[in-house]
Amino acid sequence: MGGIFLRSILKRTLVPCFLLALIVVLPGEARVLRRGMQGNEVYALQELLMELGYDLVVDGVFGSETEKLIKDIQRAVGLTPDGLVGEKTIEKLNHLRASIVSYTVQQGDNLTKLANRYDTTVTNILSYNGLQNPDRLLPGQVLYIPTDSIAILSRSLTTRLRMQWPVKGRISSGYGYRIHPVLKARHFHGGIDIAAPEGTQVKAAASGTVVGVGNRGNYGLAVVLEHTGGVTTWYGHTSKVLVRLGDSVKQGQTIALVGRTGLATGPHLDFRIKIGDQTVDPLEWLP
Numbered sequence: 001m002g003g004i005f006l007r008s009i010l011k012r013t014l015v016p017c018f019l020l021a022l023i024v025v026l027p028g029e030a031r032v033l034r035r036g037m038q039g040n041e042v043y044a045l046q047e048l049l050m051e052l053g054y055d056l057v058v059d060g061v062f063g064s065e066t067e068k069l070i071k072d073i074q075r076a077v078g079l080t081p082d083g084l085v086g087e088k089t090i091e092k093l094n095h096l097r098a099s100i101v102s103y104t105v106q107q108g109d110n111l112t113k114l115a116n117r118y119d120t121t122v123t124n125i126l127s128y129n130g131l132q133n134p135d136r137l138l139p140g141q142v143l144y145i146p147t148d149s150i151a152i153l154s155r156s157l158t159t160r161l162r163m164q165w166p167v168k169g170r171i172s173s174g175y176g177y178r179i180h181p182v183l184k185a186r187h188f189h190g191g192i193d194i195a196a197p198e199g200t201q202v203k204a205a206a207s208g209t210v211v212g213v214g215n216r217g218n219y220g221l222a223v224v225l226e227h228t229g230g231v232t233t234w235y236g237h238t239s240k241v242l243v244r245l246g247d248s249v250k251q252g253q254t255i256a257l258v259g260r261t262g263l264a265t266g267p268h269l270d271f272r273i274k275i276g277d278q279t280v281d282p283l284e285w286l287p
Helices: 002-009 018-022 040-051 063-074 086-099 111-117 122-128 150-155
Strands: 100-104 140-147 170-172 174-180 187-191 190-194 202-203 210-215 221-226 231-241 255-257 267-277 278-280
Touching: 002 140, 040 063, 040 086, 086 100, 111 122, 122 140, 210 231, 221 255
Parallel strands: none
Antiparallel strands: 100 140, 170 190, 174 187, 190 267, 202 255, 210 221, 221 231, 231 255, 231 267, 267 278
């Protein structure tokens, strides 16, 4: 059975075809991916998780972040949450991939039209994407459209929080696929970039608890706040953090200063909202 699961991944993902030639699986070997492994197979798995709407670093390293996502998915689809990616897990992942359509909103689109096109319901699309207003669709916005009950169950639903803008400024990059300004490659952007002068105060979008502080690689110096309903907000590329791990913060409290740490071309805030481990479009949550 060696290699079956990876070939199944690759034929359904956007991974460049040249990766196929780089992957070598020994005949008859039962190949299972697990924490600590790295290479092209892990890279392909992470690309698939990105296509399913999860936000993670695609680096070919099976670390704690990838393991946690796999466990969450396994738990949601009724598998033992062991974090191991073998035949059963990849079968479920392929089912999810086949059951979720990534769609970029075009001018004139509406949810009723999309629901009819993909044989689903407006409610399912709203729930899966964490949307509240069915009439607020923006051209270029990326929607994930679930076409069966398993796909719908794989996504956590939550009550929407009342949020405020974390910083005043111009949106220099939106949510969804884009050409990365530094890497110059097509890349999924899991948040919005808000351009603002360096040192501008960054406010908590909602009340919550500080669950993450520190350097997060390309995301730079960042703060993560946890809110009710499994929602977290992420504030990246800051120049200075003004809160500590475990602090309780109020909505509107200054938590950091705008900067350009990490992989950035200029001072801005990369603001993200996650439900569990999945990103949603912040513009659907901000007033």
